[in-house]
Amino acid sequence: MALRPVLQFPDPRLKRVSKPIAKITDEIRALAQDMLEVMYDEPGIGLAAPQVGEPIRLVVMDTTWTEEGSERSPIVVVNPEIVEREGTITWNEGCLSVPDFQAEVERSGRVRVRGFDLEGLPFEEEAEELRAVCFQHEIDHLDGVLFIDRISRLKRSLYVQKRKKALRRESEEGEDAGAPSGRAL
Numbered sequence: 200m201a202l203r204p205v206l207q208f209p210d211p212r213l214k215r216v217s218k219p220i221a222k223i224t225d226e227i228r229a230l231a232q233d234m235l236e237v238m239y240d241e242p243g244i245g246l247a248a249p250q251v252g253e254p255i256r257l258v259v260m261d262t263t264w265t266e267e268g269s270e271r272s273p274i275v276v277v278n279p280e281i282v283e284r285e286g287t288i289t290w291n292e293g294c295l296s297v298p299d300f301q302a303e304v305e306r307s308g309r310v311r312v313r314g315f316d317l318e319g320l321p322f323e324e325e326a327e328e329l330r331a332v333c334f335q336h337e338i339d340h341l342d343g344v345l346f347i348d349r350i351s352r353l354k355r356s357l358y359v360q361k362r363k364k365a366l367r368r369e370s371e372e373g374e375d376a377g378a379p380s381g382r383a384l
């Protein structure tokens with residue numbers, strides 16, 4: 200089966216607020232599996248369901264995975280929520296839905312995340328550094344927020360112009376604007 204395409208800015212579906220998952224069905228489990236496949240294929244270290252067009256509160260992550268062939272330690276979190284946060288950290292972020300762009304974003308340095316796993320059991324993790332950044336980035340997706348919504352207006356508008364130009368070129372020449380570089384979230 201073909202992999203699900205990742206929606207890209209400025210697709211309006213990325214701005215929707217996703218709904219909590221009421222029941223973990225086989226369909227949800229299959230979606231999580233699809234999302235992991237997409238994430239490793241891109242490659243990225245995190246993916247939220249709205250990025251593949253499903254407006255539900257489901258995220259997958261693997262922040263230790265660095266390259267093809269290395270060991271995978273994926274997590275799937277249903278209805279993730281940040282219940283505690285502390286400190287600040289600035290990280291150079293990228294996103295599979297925001298092609299060809301990275302920018303420094305300030306976020307909480309340490310977060311405690313709660314949710315459920317695919318068996319419906321409680322999930323809880325305290326995360327720091329990249330992992331804390333990744334949780335915040337993915338949960339933002341569930342609220343229709345992209346990392347470019349958290350940078351200065353000037354930087355954002357420069358990116359929006361660049362992206363519009365790339366999309367115009369793409370539609371004129373039928374070319375792919377290219378994949379993001381680095382580790383996208």
Ligand SMILES: [Zn+2]
Pocket residue numbers: 293294295296336340384
């Ligand atoms: Zn993202």
